[in-house]
Amino acid sequence: MAKRKLTHQQRRRVEGKNRNKKLDKPNANSTSQLGEEQPGLVITSFGKRVLVEDIHGEHFSCAIRQHLGKLVAGDQVIWQTDLEDKTGVVVQLQPRTHELSRPGFRGQTRMIAANIDFIGIVMPVVPGIHPDMIDRYLVAAKQLDIPAVIIINKVDLLETDDDWQAVAALLEPYDALGIELIPASTISNEGLQTLQEFMEDKNSVFVGPSGAGKSSLINALIPDLDIRVGQLSESTGLGKHTTTNSILYHLARPAANNDELMATGNLIDSPGIRQFSPSPCELSELESYYPDFAPYLGHCKYKNCSHTIEPHCAIREAVDNDKIALSRYQSFQRLLEEFKTATNPAT
Ligand SMILES: Nc1nc2c(ncn2[C@@H]2O[C@H](COP(=O)(O)OP(=O)(O)O)[C@@H](O)[C@H]2O)c(=O)[nH]1
Numbered sequence: 001m002a003k004r005k006l007t008h009q010q011r012r013r014v015e016g017k018n019r020n021k022k023l024d025k026p027n028a029n030s031t032s033q034l035g036e037e038q039p040g041l042v043i044t045s046f047g048k049r050v051l052v053e054d055i056h057g058e059h060f061s062c063a064i065r066q067h068l069g070k071l072v073a074g075d076q077v078i079w080q081t082d083l084e085d086k087t088g089v090v091v092q093l094q095p096r097t098h099e100l101s102r103p104g105f106r107g108q109t110r111m112i113a114a115n116i117d118f119i120g121i122v123m124p125v126v127p128g129i130h131p132d133m134i135d136r137y138l139v140a141a142k143q144l145d146i147p148a149v150i151i152i153n154k155v156d157l158l159e160t161d162d163d164w165q166a167v168a169a170l171l172e173p174y175d176a177l178g179i180e181l182i183p184a185s186t187i188s189n190e191g192l193q194t195l196q197e198f199m200e201d202k203n204s205v206f207v208g209p210s211g212a213g214k215s216s217l218i219n220a221l222i223p224d225l226d227i228r229v230g231q232l233s234e235s236t237g238l239g240k241h242t243t244t245n246s247i248l249y250h251l252a253r254p255a256a257n258n259d260e261l262m263a264t265g266n267l268i269d270s271p272g273i274r275q276f277s278p279s280p281c282e283l284s285e286l287e288s289y290y291p292d293f294a295p296y297l298g299h300c301k302y303k304n305c306s307h308t309i310e311p312h313c314a315i316r317e318a319v320d321n322d323k324i325a326l327s328r329y330q331s332f333q334r335l336l337e338e339f340k341t342a343t344n345p346a347t
């Protein structure tokens with residue numbers, strides 16, 4: 001419509017305004033005044049920005065080109081510095097391998113970590129170990145096809161043999177599955193050496209409930225972490241003790257012949273999540289993530305048995321005969337139920 005046409009003067013004014021805006025602060029979609037494209041690693045995300053580490057280990061607060069969506073700790077990106085200050089713009093996201101995410105609000109996905117190849121499930125003996133949550137993370141690890149260990153944290157709080165036995169009973173099903181169980185404590189330093197060996201040269205993520213001791217463990221595992229956390233909060237403008245978004249730290253150990261530290265992988269600290277959920281999947285896929293069910297699958301009366309109310313169910317019989325742990329059966333059923341509502345929200 002003619003009304004919408006700008007007069008020559010108006011157009012000049014608008015263009016002038018935009019030009020000034022660009023000079024003030026280049027936004028994520030401007031291309032002026034930017035340095036060459038270079039590779040970078042996302043350390044953490046905050047607000048609409050990310051902290052990117054360049055190949056020299058320097059950190060830059062970066063805007064993100066809109067079409068890239070949300071970025072997360074562990075992402076490999078291509079970015080350009082803003083030549084005027086120590087900021088930049090992420091212009092490309094390298095393909096992710098093994099992204100750990102969870103369902104967020106209104107069907108959105110919340111990223112937890114990218115490019116990981118090892119999951120440490122941190123469970124505290126106090127207030128308690130939650131098998132249901134362990135099983136959810138184990139399913140996620142199976143979906144990604146990466147190894148997971150269970151870190152039994154705060155074992156300094158176990159005082160009697162009975163305390164230990166109660167914990168051992170809860171963990172029995174995982175021991176039977178051959179999953180590594182690592183008792184740990186940042187008070188007694190138990191388990192730290194073992195963890196270090198497991199994580200050598202890997203990109204690991206620590207997950208688990210809030211208060212499990214994830215950040216404390218990372219603090220104990222990384223020698224100069226205090227300094228780095230200080231630097232991080234300076235670059236992001238965020239407080240020191242909040243893990244609202246995942247943060248990537250470099251692991252290091254002393255080099256053989258001198259005092260220098262050698263990089264040996266990365267460890268991502270993740271925020272505590274009240275209820276984690278793996279990606280929804282079909283019954284048969286979920287079954288394949290429960291290796292303890294395997295000997296009984298195919299022996300139910302009905303071929304597509306959901307192992308809930310069907311007669312002559314081999315899985316339920318195995319539970320009744322203590323061949324499958326009740327907690328494992330219950331977590332399976334809860335996930336199945338949850339996946340059903342996730343795929344058919346109306347029902
Ligand atoms: N007794 C004991 N307390 C611990 C241990 N590790 C962490 N804590 C405490 O547990 C609380 C939560 O720790 P934090 O690392 O913030 O947990 P996060 O939420 O999983 O990161 C803090 O008060 C820690 O001091 C441990 O090994 N033993």
Ligand SMILES: [Mg+2]
Binds near residue numbers: 214216243270
């Ligand atoms: Mg924390």
Ligand SMILES: [Zn+2]
Binds near residue numbers: 300301308312315
């Ligand atoms: Zn069945």
